[in-house]
Amino acid sequence: MTLAKSTCYFLRSTMKKLLLVVAVAVLYILHQDIWFWRSSYLVFSFIPIGLFYQGCFSVAASLLMWLLVTFAWPSHLEQEVEQAKPREDAAL
Amino acid sequence: MIPAIVVFLYLATVLYIGIFAFRRSAGRERAEDYFLASRSLGPFVFLFSLFGTNMTAFAILGSSGHAFNNGIVTFGLMASSSGLVIPLTIFLIGTRMWALGKKYGFMTPVQMFRDRWECSHIGTLIFAVQAVLLIPYIIIGIMGGGTTLYAISGGLVPFWFGGAIVAMVVMSYVFFGGMRGTSWVNTFQTVLFLCFGAIALIVIGAGMGGFGSAAEALKASPLAFLLTRERISPYYFFSYTFIPLSAIAFPHILIFCLTAEKMKHFKKTVIFYPVCILAIWLPCVFLGLMANRVTDVPQIRAKQEARRVLATQGRTMEPEARDQLREQSAGDDVIMLLLQRFAPLWLAGLLGAGIMAAVMASDSQILALSTMFTEDVFAFYGGKARFGETVQVMTGRIFIVLITLFAYAVALRAPETIFELAIQYGFSGFAALSPLLIAALFWRGSTKWGALAVTVWVASAVAFVAVLQEVVPAPAPGPATVLWAPGGVEVLSRTPGGTAVFGFMPVVPMVLISALLMFVVSLITRKPSAGAVARYFGGRE
Numbered sequence: 001m002t003l004a005k006s007t008c009y010f011l012r013s014t015m016k017k018l019l020l021v022v023a024v025a026v027l028y029i030l031h032q033d034i035w036f037w038r039s040s041y042l043v044f045s046f047i048p049i050g051l052f053y054q055g056c057f058s059v060a061a062s063l064l065m066w067l068l069v070t071f072a073w074p075s076h077l078e079q080e081v082e083q084a085k086p087r088e089d090a091a092l
Numbered sequence: 093m094i095p096a097i098v099v100f101l102y103l104a105t106v107l108y109i110g111i112f113a114f115r116r117s118a119g120r121e122r123a124e125d126y127f128l129a130s131r132s133l134g135p136f137v138f139l140f141s142l143f144g145t146n147m148t149a150f151a152i153l154g155s156s157g158h159a160f161n162n163g164i165v166t167f168g169l170m171a172s173s174s175g176l177v178i179p180l181t182i183f184l185i186g187t188r189m190w191a192l193g194k195k196y197g198f199m200t201p202v203q204m205f206r207d208r209w210e211c212s213h214i215g216t217l218i219f220a221v222q223a224v225l226l227i228p229y230i231i232i233g234i235m236g237g238g239t240t241l242y243a244i245s246g247g248l249v250p251f252w253f254g255g256a257i258v259a260m261v262v263m264s265y266v267f268f269g270g271m272r273g274t275s276w277v278n279t280f281q282t283v284l285f286l287c288f289g290a291i292a293l294i295v296i297g298a299g300m301g302g303f304g305s306a307a308e309a310l311k312a313s314p315l316a317f318l319l320t321r322e323r324i325s326p327y328y329f330f331s332y333t334f335i336p337l338s339a340i341a342f343p344h345i346l347i348f349c350l351t352a353e354k355m356k357h358f359k360k361t362v363i364f365y366p367v368c369i370l371a372i373w374l375p376c377v378f379l380g381l382m383a384n385r386v387t388d389v390p391q392i393r394a395k396q397e398a399r400r401v402l403a404t405q406g407r408t409m410e411p412e413a414r415d416q417l418r419e420q421s422a423g424d425d426v427i428m429l430l431l432q433r434f435a436p437l438w439l440a441g442l443l444g445a446g447i448m449a450a451v452m453a454s455d456s457q458i459l460a461l462s463t464m465f466t467e468d469v470f471a472f473y474g475g476k477a478r479f480g481e482t483v484q485v486m487t488g489r490i491f492i493v494l495i496t497l498f499a500y501a502v503a504l505r506a507p508e509t510i511f512e513l514a515i516q517y518g519f520s521g522f523a524a525l526s527p528l529l530i531a532a533l534f535w536r537g538s539t540k541w542g543a544l545a546v547t548v549w550v551a552s553a554v555a556f557v558a559v560l561q562e563v564v565p566a567p568a569p570g571p572a573t574v575l576w577a578p579g580g581v582e583v584l585s586r587t588p589g590g591t592a593v594f595g596f597m598p599v600v601p602m603v604l605i606s607a608l609l610m611f612v613v614s615l616i617t618r619k620p621s622a623g624a625v626a627r628y629f630g631g632r633e
Contacts, residue, residue, distance in 0.1 A: 024180065031173055032330055040311050040319040046303040047378070048319040051164040054172040055374050061176040061366035068183055069359045077191035078355045084195045 020072050027064055031057060096245035098441025099448055102284075103261050106277050106452070110265020113273030123476075126270035126485045127199055127463040128351050133275055135357040141275035142348050142361055143368050144282035144449075145456040146178065146339055148229070152285060152376050152450045153236070153424045159380030160423030161399060163318030166380070169332040171373035175366030177336035181526075183362045185340050186349040188533045190358070193350040196627070201346045201529070202468040208532045208628060209540035210620045212472070218528070218543070219468040221551050222343050225518045226457055230495065233454025234259050234503040240451050243428050244444040255503055258448075262455050263496040266462075267489050271351060274455050281449035286368065288446030289375035291439070292431065296379055299434025303378075306385040315384050331597035338522035341529060344460035376427065383426040389433050395421050406568025414568055454499075461495055462488045516590065521554040524602035531610045536629045542614035546606045553602050557591055566590075 036050045043052040124130055133141065148154075159166040189204065198204045202222075206215040237258025238251040249257075265273045297303055310319060317323055339345055352358060386392050398420035406414055428447065431440045466488040470476065476484045528546055531538035560575075564586045567573045572585035572592060585592040593601045619625070 027176060028333070031168070031176065031333060032326065033168075034326060036320075037326070038320050038322045040316055042307050042311065042319075046307040048164050048307070048381075050319070050321060051167055051374070051378065051381075054164075054168045055370060057172045058175040058366045058370040058374075061172070061179070062363060064176075065179050065183070065363045065366065068180075069362055073359070074187055077187055081191050081194045081355070 016071055020068060023064055023067065027057075027060060030060075033057075094437040095441035095444045096241070096249060098438065099241065099244055099444050102445035102448060103257065106280065107261050107264055109276050109280060110269035110273035113265075113269035113276055116272065123466070123471075123481050123484050123488075124197075124199065125272075126488065127459070127466070128347070129271040129275060131194065131351055132353045133351045133357070134353060135360050137275055137279050138352045138357045139361045139364060139368075140282040141278035141351075141456075142182075142345070143365060144278035144285075145344055145348055145453065146342075147282070147285070147372065147450055148233070148236075148453040151372055152288065152427060152447050153240075155373055155376040156380030156383070156427040157423035157425070159318075159377040160383050160395070160426045161421060162324075163320070163381060164377065165321045165324045165329070167373055167377045168321070169329060170335075171369050171377070172366075173333040174336040174339070175369045177333065178339045179362045179365040181337065181340035182349070182358065182365070185529050185533060186346070187355055187358050189346055189349050189529075190352055190355055192628075199347070199350065200464050200467045201343055202464065205528065205532060205543060206472075208620070208624060209538070209543055210624050211540035211543070214540050214544045214547070215468065215472075218525075218547050219464055221521075221525070221547055223461060223464065224551075225521045225554070226343065226461060227495075227499070228518055229457050230454045230461070230499045231503050231506075233262075233451065233457070234496075234499050236451040237262075237448070238503065240428075240444070240447055243425055244441075244447075252504055255500060258452060259496050259500045259503075262452055262458065263492060266455050266459050267492050270488075271459060274459050275348075275351065277455065278453075281452065282368075284449045285446045286371050288443055288449075289372050292379060292427065292435075292443055293375040295439060295443075296382070296430050296434045300382065300386070303382060306382050310381070310385055318381055318384060325595060327595040328592075328597060331600050334523055334597075334599045334603050335519050336523075337526040337603060338519045341522040341526045342460075343464055344456040346529075347460050347463055348456065379430060380423060380426055383423070383430055386430065386433065389429050391429055392426060395423060395426070403569050407570065409568065411565030414566070418566075458492055458495055462491045465491050517554045517558050520557070520597070520599040520602055521550050523599050524550045524553065524606045526603065527607040527610045530607075531614070533628070535614075536625050537614055537619065538610060539614040539617045539619055541617035542610040542612075545609040545613040549606060549609055550602065553598070553605075557598050560586070560591060 031054075033050070033053050036053050039049050041049040043049055047055075122130075155166055155170065158170075189198075189201070192198055192204055196204075196207065198207070200219075202215045202219045205218060206212060234255045238253075238255030241249045241254030241257065242251050245254075265277055269276070300306055307319075310316065321329065349358075383392055384396065398417045402414065402417040402421060406417070409417075428444070431443050435443060466475075466484050470487050471484060475487065525546065528543055531542060564573065564575065566588050567586060569588050572587040574582050574585050576584040581594075583594060585595075591598050
């Protein structure tokens with residue numbers, strides 16, 4: 001891999017991680033929905049807006065987890081375990 | 093009686109699953125097989141058993157009861173914040189613990205701490221604090237079982253007998269089936285109580301003639317504040333986002349993380365965890381809220397009357413009278429009252445079984461305590477080397493019987509409120525222990541003395557809050573009682589629901605001071621050997 005390519009890969013990977021950290025922080029802040037604090041508006045004429053919002057928040061949390069699993073999965077841990085196995089087998 | 097029969101059939105099924113698991117593992121009396129199901133759980137069982145382990149009676153009974161008295165805030169406080177924080181901690185910490193367990197054979201968090209920081213007795217102290225904080229959950233599980241069977245049978249099954257049945261069933265399948273039996277039962281239970289929410293919503297909604305008119309009527313009534321969060325402090329709401337940090341610090345959750353066969357099994361758990369929480373909590377919170385419009389159930393009317401008296405005359409009452417009213421207004425049984433009112437008998441029985449499934453979540457806590465005792469104490473202090481692995485497993489089984497008998501005996505004698513409070517402290521305590529895990533796994537500079545400082549701090553802080561809440565009675569709903577305000581700054585207050593520090597729940601300063609202590613003490617104390625650090629972070633040994 002050339003220096004330019006590896007620098008590009010490093011930047012892309014760092015950028016990706018940074019974006020995911022920002023996404024987690026933003027979602028954490030969005031949990032404090034002070035904008036619906038006093039509203040008793042009923043969505044679909046029966047769900048209070050505050051409850052509806054927090055329900056949507058849970059779906060958004062699930063989507064964020066999908067992003068984390070897809071783009072920041074710690075696959076190096078799996079590799080470490082796989083590498084440790086042959087050593088253990090050899091020791092036996 | 094029909095609902096009680098359905099619930100008994102459910103208990104028999106659960107027992108059979110546990111014993112079937114025992115047959116499956118017969119002849120493999122290895123500690124790793126009994127305590128961790130040989131680290132072989134598949135993705136489906138892993139997702140549902142891990143989720144089910146973390147859902148207690150509170151998920152159905154407590155959530156609807158809390159929503160009945162406090163409104164929609166319940167979901168944001170306890171469910172949606174957990175839906176973000178818990179899977180995040182499983183993603184960051186659970187996967188790392190799994191890898192370390194596979195590499196080094198750890199079966200408990202304390203084993204990892206001992207190896208990571210090269211400490212022995214500090215590990216024992218961490219075990220002791222974890223055990224003391226965990227025992228109330230087991231006791232409250234047995235109490236919940238007794239109360240639920242009593243309510244479902246219409247009083248035919250007395251509390252002592254219901255508690256004994258639940259304790260016996262749980263003890264039997266944990267005793268025989270170990271982790272394999274517990275995880276299979278948990279999977280079955282989780283499927284059952286995930287269905288509960290949707291079915292209960294449809295049945296009760298149909299019985300009430302739709303929710304639209306009930307919601308509009310609630311909006312037009314003096315109880316309209318339940319549809320908003322206007323009576324809740326944003327500080328209090330924010331504080332609650334610290335509580336889900338406790339989940340990954342619970343030994344039974346962390347031990348469950350070691351049972352996955354492959355790391356990729358974590359993927360489904362992490363992604364679907366928030367949706368599972370949504371599926372169970374949203375219907376329960378909504379139904380608890382709507383119960384306020386069910387005016388033809390005398391018990392619900394009595395609760396509303398107690399709440400009204402507490403709000404209007406509470407400040408002029410004696411603390412004991414206030415506590416009595418609080419107990420009368422507690423809504424933990426509203427969902428059962430709604431089912432009795434609106435569901436046909438056979439369906440009430442099935443849904444009752446769903447409630448029992450949530451109540452019986454103490455199984456994995458009992459197994460975790462047994463695993464911790466046999467690994468962190470028995471094996472660590474030479475028992476395994478001296479007597480062998482078969483005796484170790486037998487010791488674990490004897491411990492399960494003893495801890496269940498102890499919990500049952502205490503459940504019969506002590507008032508439930510004590511343990512409800514203990515659990516309240518327990519959540520804060522485990523949340524404040526989470527910096528131990530973060531430091532051990534992510535900071536090579538952390539030391540055993542930092543871990544000791546955190547453990548001593550958590551034990552002291554939990555004890556302090558417990559004593560304070562025992563000595564200073566809770567005020568009536570409304571302004572808090574200020575206990576310490578140097579220079580006019582309100583530092584410490586006693587609130588109707590607990591204690592506040594600078595307006596936040598105690599869990600906030602507890603977690604922040606834990607993290608600070610770990611950092612400062614680790615900076616000034618001797619680091620573990622290079623070899624120990626290299627095992628976790630790579631580099632030269």
